[in-house]
Amino acid sequence: xxxxxxxxxxxxxxxxxxxxxxxxxxxxxxxxxxxxxxxxxxxxxxxxxxxxxxxxxxxxxxxxxxxxxxxxxxxxxxxxxxxxxxxxxxxxxxxxxxxxxxxxxxxxxxxxxxxxx
Numbered sequence: 001x002x003x004x005x006x007x008x009x010x011x012x013x014x015x016x017x018x019x020x021x022x023x024x025x026x027x028x029x030x031x032x033x034x035x036x037x038x039x040x041x042x043x044x045x046x047x048x049x050x051x052x053x054x055x056x057x058x059x060x061x062x063x064x065x066x067x068x069x070x071x072x073x074x075x076x077x078x079x080x081x082x083x084x085x086x087x088x089x090x091x092x093x094x095x096x097x098x099x100x101x102x103x104x105x106x107x108x109x110x111x112x113x114x115x116x117x
Contacts, residue, residue, distance in 0.1 A: 024054045028067035034060050 022038070024031040036055035043050050056064070 019051045022052045022054070025056060025060065025064075027060070027064045028070075032060075032063075036060070 025034050026032075032054075034054035035057035038052040039055055040052050041050045042048065
């Protein structure tokens with residue numbers, strides 16, 4: 001009887017991950033090209049090119065900040081820090097009530113803080 005041993009690729013192997021040729025920025029819920037120059041990334045082990053990455057210009061930063069502020073207003077997260085902090089335990093309690101895989105509120109001691117509110 002012979003055993004056929006097959007090993008998984010080493011963690012540093014390129015076979016584990018797949019890269020795209022080019023990456024964009026994620027702004028306002030979509031991928032966009034930056035107005036800056038693309039940066040080429042290099043594999044430090046082989047010094048071969050890996051991918052190019054879009055970079056932001058000043059206008060891209062302004063667009064990203066505007067998109068983040070708009071998302072914050074849309075999702076109702078605007079408000080004083082104290083009121084946002086009080087919302088977290090309530091959200092945790094709701095999540096614990098609908099959790100699966102044994103993470104129920106009555107069995108999970110890590111959620112005691114949510115029950116005490």
